[in-house]
Amino acid sequence: MTTQIAPTSMALTPTKPMWPYWAEIVNIQSEAPGIATYWVRYLDPAVRKGYTFRPGQFNMLYLPGYGEAAISISSDPEELDTIGHTIRSTGSVTQNISRLKVGDVIGVRGPFGTSWPIEQFKGVDLIIGTGGVGVPALRPVIYHVIRHRQDFDRVVLLYGARTPKDLQYTREYEGWEKAGIETMITVDRADETWQGQVGVVPILFYRLRMDPKKSVVLTCGPEIMIRYVVFEALARRVPSSRIFVSMERNMKCGLGQCGHCQIGPYFVCKDGPVFSFEALEPYYSVEEL
Amino acid sequence: MSELIPDVGTSFALQKKELNKLLASLRRLGYQTIGPHVENDAIGYGPIEGIDDLPRGYTSEQDAGRYRLVYTGHTRYFDVTPGAQSWKQFLFPPRSSLFTVRKTNGKWQADEEDQPPPTYAFVGVRPCELSAILIQDRVFLRSEWSDPIYRLRRQSAFILAVNCLHPCGTCFCASMGTGPKAETGFDLSLTELEDLFLVSIGSEAGRMALAGLTIQPASAFLLQAASKGLDDARKHMGRTLPDSKTLPDLLLNNLEHPQWDDVAKRCLSCTNCTQVCPTCFCWDANDQPNLSNDYTQRVRVWDSCFNPDYSYIAGGNTRPNTRARYRQWLTHKLASWYHQFDILGCVGCGRCITWCPAGIDLTAEIAAIREGKVS
Amino acid sequence: MSCDPQEIQAALQTIPWFQEIAPEYFDKLCGISSLRQVEPGDELFREGDKEDYLYIVLEGRIAIEIFVPGRGRMRIYTAEPMDVVGWSSTTPVVRQRTAGARAVFPSRLGVMEAQKLKQLCDEDHDLGYVVMRRVANVIASRLLVTRLQLLDMFAHPTEEMKNE
Numbered sequence: 001m002t003t004q005i006a007p008t009s010m011a012l013t014p015t016k017p018m019w020p021y022w023a024e025i026v027n028i029q030s031e032a033p034g035i036a037t038y039w040v041r042y043l044d045p046a047v048r049k050g051y052t053f054r055p056g057q058f059n060m061l062y063l064p065g066y067g068e069a070a071i072s073i074s075s076d077p078e079e080l081d082t083i084g085h086t087i088r089s090t091g092s093v094t095q096n097i098s099r100l101k102v103g104d105v106i107g108v109r110g111p112f113g114t115s116w117p118i119e120q121f122k123g124v125d126l127i128i129g130t131g132g133v134g135v136p137a138l139r140p141v142i143y144h145v146i147r148h149r150q151d152f153d154r155v156v157l158l159y160g161a162r163t164p165k166d167l168q169y170t171r172e173y174e175g176w177e178k179a180g181i182e183t184m185i186t187v188d189r190a191d192e193t194w195q196g197q198v199g200v201v202p203i204l205f206y207r208l209r210m211d212p213k214k215s216v217v218l219t220c221g222p223e224i225m226i227r228y229v230v231f232e233a234l235a236r237r238v239p240s241s242r243i244f245v246s247m248e249r250n251m252k253c254g255l256g257q258c259g260h261c262q263i264g265p266y267f268v269c270k271d272g273p274v275f276s277f278e279a280l281e282p283y284y285s286v287e288e289l
Numbered sequence: 290m291s292e293l294i295p296d297v298g299t300s301f302a303l304q305k306k307e308l309n310k311l312l313a314s315l316r317r318l319g320y321q322t323i324g325p326h327v328e329n330d331a332i333g334y335g336p337i338e339g340i341d342d343l344p345r346g347y348t349s350e351q352d353a354g355r356y357r358l359v360y361t362g363h364t365r366y367f368d369v370t371p372g373a374q375s376w377k378q379f380l381f382p383p384r385s386s387l388f389t390v391r392k393t394n395g396k397w398q399a400d401e402e403d404q405p406p407p408t409y410a411f412v413g414v415r416p417c418e419l420s421a422i423l424i425q426d427r428v429f430l431r432s433e434w435s436d437p438i439y440r441l442r443r444q445s446a447f448i449l450a451v452n453c454l455h456p457c458g459t460c461f462c463a464s465m466g467t468g469p470k471a472e473t474g475f476d477l478s479l480t481e482l483e484d485l486f487l488v489s490i491g492s493e494a495g496r497m498a499l500a501g502l503t504i505q506p507a508s509a510f511l512l513q514a515a516s517k518g519l520d521d522a523r524k525h526m527g528r529t530l531p532d533s534k535t536l537p538d539l540l541l542n543n544l545e546h547p548q549w550d551d552v553a554k555r556c557l558s559c560t561n562c563t564q565v566c567p568t569c570f571c572w573d574a575n576d577q578p579n580l581s582n583d584y585t586q587r588v589r590v591w592d593s594c595f596n597p598d599y600s601y602i603a604g605g606n607t608r609p610n611t612r613a614r615y616r617q618w619l620t621h622k623l624a625s626w627y628h629q630f631d632i633l634g635c636v637g638c639g640r641c642i643t644w645c646p647a648g649i650d651l652t653a654e655i656a657a658i659r660e661g662k663v664s
Numbered sequence: 665m666s667c668d669p670q671e672i673q674a675a676l677q678t679i680p681w682f683q684e685i686a687p688e689y690f691d692k693l694c695g696i697s698s699l700r701q702v703e704p705g706d707e708l709f710r711e712g713d714k715e716d717y718l719y720i721v722l723e724g725r726i727a728i729e730i731f732v733p734g735r736g737r738m739r740i741y742t743a744e745p746m747d748v749v750g751w752s753s754t755t756p757v758v759r760q761r762t763a764g765a766r767a768v769f770p771s772r773l774g775v776m777e778a779q780k781l782k783q784l785c786d787e788d789h790d791l792g793y794v795v796m797r798r799v800a801n802v803i804a805s806r807l808l809v810t811r812l813q814l815l816d817m818f819a820h821p822t823e824e825m826k827n828e
Contacts (some may be wrong), residue, residue, distance in 0.1 A: 017434040018387050018574065018587070020399050034820060064390045064397055065578035065585045090603040090820070105397055132818035162818035188813045190739035195768055198727070198742045200812040206805065207744055222817040228808075250602050252574055255434065256629075258592070259571030260599060262617070264541065265625035286544045288613035 011047050011059075011109055017255055020062050020107030021047055025100055026082055031168040032161075034089050036098065037074060037136075039082040040108055053077055054115035055140035056246060056274045060254045061085060061097065062107025069093040070251040070269070073111060074136035076143035083108070086136035086168065112254035114274045116141050116218055116244060118151075125215045126152050127208070129229040131160035131201050134221030135168050137246050137273075141218065142172075146179040156182045156208065160201035160225070163187055164194045202228035205236075212237040220246035230277055243277040264289060294499050295490060300512070302505040303479070303486040305366065309339040310502050311449075315410040318498070320447055323379065324412035325371065330358050332372035334379075337412060344369050351457040351527070351639065354648030367413055367481050370457040373644050375567035376418055379409055380442045381425065383591045387438075387574060392583040406438070410447035414475070416468035417460075417638040419450050421567035423474050427630045428570045438589070447494060450478035454518040458527035459639025461652060465533055467636040469522040480515040487515045528642070528652045533623075533633060536655070539662060540624035544616065548657045553612035555647045560593035562641035562649075563618065568626075568634045569593070594618050619651060666699040675699055675722055676774055679746055681798055689791050696780040700773045708749065708765035708773075715753035715761055717775050721745050724771025729764045741809065742768065748802045753778035755799070 011021035023040035030036045042048040053059075053073050060068045069091070075084030089098040097106065118126070118141060126145065130138050145155050157176065161167045164187055176183050184204050186197035197204070202225070215238050219229045226245050233243050249261035249268040256270030264283035266272060283289055295301055312322045324337035327344050337343065343366040350357040351370065358369075388399045414422070422443075429439035453462070453469040462468030471478045476495030479486040487507055490496050530536075563569040573592040578585035592599060594617050600608040608614050626634030635651075642650045666672070672694050676682045682690055699722075702708070708719060711731060719726070721743050728741040728749070740763070743749045749765050785792030 012434065014434040015440075016388075016401075016437045018589075020388075020390070020397075022397055064392075064587075065576050065582040067576050068574070088820070105395075107397070160818070162816070166818065186742075188816065188818060192736070194739065196742075197725070197744065198739050199809050200817075202812065203805070203809045207746060224812065224815055224817040228812065248602060249607065250600055252572075257428065257436070257570070258573065259594065259621075260573075260592070262621065262625065264620075265628035267629070282541070283544075288608050288610070289544065289617070 010111060011042065011051055018109075018253065020064075021109055022105050023083075023108040025102050025104050025106065028100075028102060031086060032166045034098075035086060035166075035168060037084050037086040038097065038100075039075070039084045040106065041082045042108065043105070048081065051083070051111075052080060053083070053111035053140075055118065055144055056115040056137055057111035057113045058137075058254070058269075058273065059083070059085065059108050059110030060112065060251070061087075061093075062109065063093055063096055063100075064107070066093045066096050068107075068109075068252070069097070070112075070254065072137035072246075072273075074139045077140050078143070078147060086139075088133055110254060112269055114272055116246075116274055117276075118144060118218075121216045121242075122151050123153055123214070125154040125156070125210060127154075127156045127158070127205070127210060127215050127217045127233075129158045129201050129205055129217065129219040129221075129225075129233075131221040131225050132162070132166075134219070134225070134246065135159060137220045138218060139169065142176060142181065145181060146176070149180055153214065154182065154210075155180065156184070156210070158184050158186075158201050158204040158208070158229075160186045160188065160204070160221075163189050164191050164196070200228070201225055202232050205229055205232040210236065212239075215242065217243045219244070223248075234277075240278040240281055241276055244274055245277055245280065246273045247275060247280070248273065294496055294504070297490050297492060297496055300487060300489045300507045302507045302511055303488050303502065304505075305340060305481075305484070305486060307502050307504075308366075308486065311498060312337070312339055312410075312412065314498055314501065315447060320408050320410035322410045322412055325367070325369070327358065331356060332358065332369055332374075334374050334376065334411075340366050343367065343413070348455070349457055351459045351643040352648075353459070353642050353650045354645055356643050364483070365481050367451045367479075368455055370453070370455075370460060371415060371418065371638070371640070373565045373640060375565065375638070375640070376411055376414060376422060377425065377567050377569075379407075379411070380422065380439050380446070381429065381570065381572075381591075382438070385438050385589050387587040387589050389584065389586045406441040406445070408445045409442065410449065412449045414448050414450045414471075415453055415638070416450065416471040417462040417465075417636040418567055419448065419471050419474050420462075420465075420467035420636045421638070422448075424568045424630065424632055424634065424636070425570060427632065428568075447498070448475045448477075448491075449495075450475035450491075452478060452480040452515075452519060454480070454522050456522055456526050457639070459642040459650075460526050460637065461528040461530050461639060462637040463523045463526050464528075464530040465633065465635055465637035470519050480518065482511065482514055482518070485511065487511055526637075528637075528639060528650070530635075530637065530652045530655060533635075536633065537624040537627045539655075539658065540620045543658055543662050544620070546658050546661060548654060548661070549612050549616045551657070552615050552649060552654055553610070555649055556611050556615045557647055558595045558597075558611045558614055559646060560595045561644050561646065563593040563595060564591065565640040565644045566622075567638060567640070568622075568636065571599075594621070619654065623651075623655070665701075668699075669694065672697050672699055672774070675772070676720070678722065679720060679774075685794055689794060692784055692788075692791065693776070693781075693795075696784065697774050697776050700775050702767040702771050702773065704767055704769060706767045708767070709761050710764045711761055713761045715750060715759075715778055717750060718753050718778055718781060719749040719765070720774035720776075721747045721749060722772040722774055724773075725768040726771055726773075727766050727768050729766060730762075731764070737764070740813075741806070748799075749773075751799055751802050751806075754781065754795070755803075 027039040071085040074086040089095045252258040256267035261268040347369045429436040450471040475491040622634040726743040729737040
């Protein structure tokens with residue numbers, strides 16, 4: 001099983017764990033059509049000071065009148081004054097969050113879930129395979145890598161999007177390369193201006209020269225993409241205990257209490273969302289579980 | 290005179306009419322006394338004043354998809370197995386307010402309910418139901434956090450348990466190790482014999498509630514009669530679910546068993562089983578705003594894994610059919626639950642069997658899975 | 665364009681598959697190969713062309729494109745180092761190129777004459793088997809990529825949403 005979160009400072013009251021914590025939107029950054037990052041700052045100075053999170057965790061964002069949505073934290077885990085959430089507008093909560101402005105206040109509860117186990121693997125080759133809505137959950141890992149680059153040997157980022165316009169965090173790619181992250185970008189469909197790769201993320205993995213004995217694979221994105229990245233990793237003989245995936249299910253409480261997010265015996269909000277593939281394997285390929 | 294009241298852990302005999310004094314004492318202490326009574330041709334749980342409100346003389350005939358409350362005229366007050374309702378509705382209400390939120394000067398403010406939670410005395414909790422409460426304690430009260438709605442009702446609840454001498458057609462508490470005798474978790478428990486209650490004291494609160502009652506020592510004869518009655522009950526369960534310890538592996542290793550297709554043809558996905566089950570705990574939270582959206586109430590309601598939207602995620606439903614949902618329910622109840630809470634989720638009360646309109650019997654489903662099982 | 669045998673051998677040896685086959689097969693294949701350097705925009709072949717050559721990308725990037733009237737040349741795939749371009753020249757059924765190939769970056773390619781490759785395979789069926797297995801893998805990989813592109817896995821969900 002992946003690392004369980006230690007009891008860190010949280011925006012959560014143990015005696016009433018569904019109670020909202022208010023935070024002000026201080027910045028909104030458009031990333032791609034329908035996707036924007038919302039930077040929030042907790043109103044309560046004590047929470048602002050105490051709140052920490054680990055890469056891979058998520059918050060429950062609450063918009064009064066609409067409800068809560070589980071959103072991966074996409075900002076730097078060592079920059080905690082404001083917390084970033086990259087949100088794609090899909091349902092009524094996220095669509096209405098996308099209508100908010102700087103200065104508006106929302107509820108932010110968390111952090112919840114398990115995190116990418118990057119601290120327990122030193123000196124490894126880190127291979128990150130991601131795309132679409134999976135990228136935000138891995139950006140905190142990139143921040144961590146940039147700050148602690150010497151902890152890893154090779155760091156490879158394989159990132160896919162539907163079209164060039166859908167690529168997120170484009171301003172940051174150059175910085176990632178400069179920090180020693182081999183950044184390989186691909187799109188499913190090109191446009192007239194695109195000179196980069198055209199193809200899917202799993203093929204980037206397929207072509208990658210890598211040493212399975214010292215590789216750790218992190219993957220997050222649409223489940224189809226995850227499935228094929230995992231297949232490639234296993235085919236290259238990366239042990240399933242060193243392949244980590246972030247799963248998504250319907251989440252209502254973040255606590256492992258309302259029941260909705262279960263996959264087999266696991267609560268994705270509590271035993272995940274980050275799982276080692278070894279732990280997930282017995283349930284992963286059971287359809288409709 | 291507390292020196293006349295026996296210690297915690299001991300038993301004594303009580304004239305049946307003395308129970309009225311006990312209920313009155315509890316009410317004086319501020320408890321709402323809730324117990325079984327007849328309503329809508331079934332046994333339900335509601336406020337009771339005294340033993341005359343109890344379903345004396347009734348029995349229930351229960352089978353898969355069948356419930357009949359029958360008046361036989363017997364003289365016992367508690368000798369009828371429960372109906373659809375369980376005590377879950379009091380500790381984990383079907384609908385409760387989490388908080389309300391108001392917008393003042395552009396800022397949101399959350400407010401708690403200012404009504405104090407009710408203080409309940411549950412009178413007539415069956416051993417299976419008591420086990421269910423102890424299971425739900427693990428769900429709602431954790432070391433890292435606890436649900437305030439459950440906690441406030443639970444910590445003040447007084448429990449008078451009643452052991453079962455006559456299980457019904459769908460009972461299988463003996464298979465699950467949850468009955469027919471309550472072993473722990475009660476303030477008082479009683480076994481009803483023909484003329485007397487044999488009462489055990491489970492806690493200091495139970496002991497204190499006995500002040501002013503006339504109690505008699507429990508004779509060896511009485512103890513023997515109770516013991517024999519419970520032994521007989523153990524042997525006359527309506528159903529069995531053998532080898533319950535093997536259930537987690539059985540189910541998690543047989544997720545593609547053809548029996549799931551078979552039960553899916555019969556199951557209506559109606560959610561009855563999850564509503565009557567005393568351990569099912571799934572819930573949803575939604576907002577109920579006013580028209581100008583400057584005030585909203587955040588409400589928690591019972592949910593069910595059989596509801597179509599339960600497994601909805603952006604782009605689709607991960608359990609889009611009855612087969613997937615029934616499998617989720619049964620596998621959670623008898624397998625995953627063990628990994629999550631160190632105990633199985635089923636107490637053998639049989640409600641899901643009785644109240645299923647399609648008459649699906651999980652003991653039969655398990656037997657079918659065992660037959661064609663993998664490993 | 666280079667026909668220097670040593671240079672050809674050194675270049676093809678960087679490809680893992682060539683390292684894995686028997687040395688005598690490697691020698692035979694090198695014998696029908698040459699090296700070619702292309703600049704951005706250079707076309708390898710167009711849709712409708714006869715298939716004459718099989719290309720192995722050693723360095724650079726080659727775009728596979730299909731012309732759609734009204735939408736222009738649609739880039740559907742990019743071949744990277746170690747990829748094969750123009751595999752259809754080895755398969756008997758397909759008679760002409762179904763897509764065009766054009767260099768995106770300055771690229772270095774291993775080039776095999778399809779006719780000569782066919783001849784080698786006809787003469788030595790064991791070599792033919794090894795080559796066809798490789799071609800089958802190339803096609804399988806291409807098919808998988810195409811299927812995943814078809815599934816459009818990054819598309820925004822279009823059904824009516826609730827809550828989230």
